[in-house]
Amino acid sequence: MSNRGVIFFPIGALLLSLIAYFNPAPFTHVKGTIIPLLALVMFFMGMTLTWQHFKQALKQPLIILLTISIQFIFMPLFAYLLANALQLSEAHTIxxxxxxxxxxxxxxxxxxxxxxxxxxxxxxxxxxxxLCAVIAMPLLSYIYLSQSVAVPVTDMMRSILLIVFLPVVTGTAINSFLGRYLIRVQGLFPLFSSVAIALIIAIIVALNQHNFASLSWAVLAAVVLHNMLGMGVGYFIPRLLKYDTAICRTVSIEVGMQNSGLSVALAMKYFSVAAALPGAMFSIWHNISGSTIASYWRQK
Structure with a gap:
């Protein structure tokens, strides 16, 4: 796939999201495709990797530790400070x-x-x-909210295993043995990924259409700034530590793109429907912002 195709992806994703907002029914009917689509994207992603990529990644435990530290130190702090600065309601702060x-x-x-x-x-x-969230999330929620939440560790790990690990490993195995036969079609994988993510964003928009009625500018600003600050600190701290560009991009995206689906589930279970709104909005926004900056970085 050409860089130009990925560059225009955010525009296509935004247009599809607008269609989903004004006509949600077709998208809500296929909500069950979100997980299979994501797993299939992971499979095709694995087909661009070899075992050597993972061997090299495992040789860099310090950057993994740095990323986790940035994520669990800065992201909760940014959220708390933004909620107070923008005077969000108690539910939206939570x-x-x-x-x-x-x-x-x-x-x-x-x-x-x-x-x-x-x-x-x-x-x-x-x-x-x-894995770290099993301990960090209950602890941090207690520090910032004075209430500890139970993290569904088994469900989380099962999801990671089925949606991420197994598809990627399968794709990597195929590419490691048959990669020379796949060179001509590998350029199609980013195109498929872009289309799949655009469809996932549109489905999320359709499913949360009713939430827009209670969306205030303060909540929207908090979600956007939270994501941007996370991506910013995730990029510049590794850059200051002299890591290469690819790693800086990787850390930036990893820190800025949270498992907001989990936060929505926990908000609904332990707090209120209103408390789930920031997570629902984050699910939409971080995919749009992430795909936009990915398009920019890809052309560079």
């Missing part, structure tokens, strides 16, 4: 902080792929932050 306390999301791996980051490293970062 929702934003829960987003900040979450691990990296699987969508970050796809965006990293589109941005020409280090995909193998991104996958390892997501898995590591998910």
């Amino acid at each position: 929702g934003l902080v829960l987003v900040g306390c979450s691990a990296g999301g699987a969508a970050s791996n796809v965006i990293c792929y589109l941005a020409k980051g280090n995909v193998a490293l991104s996958i390892l970062m997501t898995m590591a932050s998910t």
Whole structure:
């Protein structure tokens, strides 16, 4: 796929999202395709990797540790400060902080792929932050919200295993043995990933159409700034430490793109529907912002 195709992807994703907002029914009817689509994207992503990519990534445990530290130190702090600065309601503050306390999301791996980051490293970062969230999320939610939430560790790890790990490993195995036969079609994988992510964003918009009625500018600003600050600090801290561009991009995306779906589920379970709004908005926004910056980085 040419760089030009990925560059126009955010425009296509935005147009599809507008269609989904004004005509949600066709998209809500296919909500069950989100997970299979994501898993299939991971499979095709794996078909651009070899075992050597993972061997090299495993030789860099310090950058994985740095990413986790940035994620669980800065993202909850940014959420808390933004909520107070923008005077969000108690429910919306809770929702934003829960987003900040979450691990990296699987969508970050796809965006990293589109941005020409280090995909193998991104996958390892997501898995590591998910494991750390078992302890970090209840602890951080207690520090910032004075209430600890129970993290569904078994469900989280099962999702990571089925949606990320197994498809990527299968694709990597195929490419490692048959890669020379796939060279001509590998250029199509970013195109498929772009279309799939655009469809996923549109489905999320359709499913959350009713939430827009209670969306205030303050909540929207908090979500956008939270994501931007996360991506910014995720990029510039590794840059200051002299890491290469691909790793800086990878850390930026991993830190800025949270597992907001988990924060929505926890907000609904332990707090209120209103508390789930920031996570729902973050699910939409971080895919749009991530794909936009991926398009910019890819052409560079």
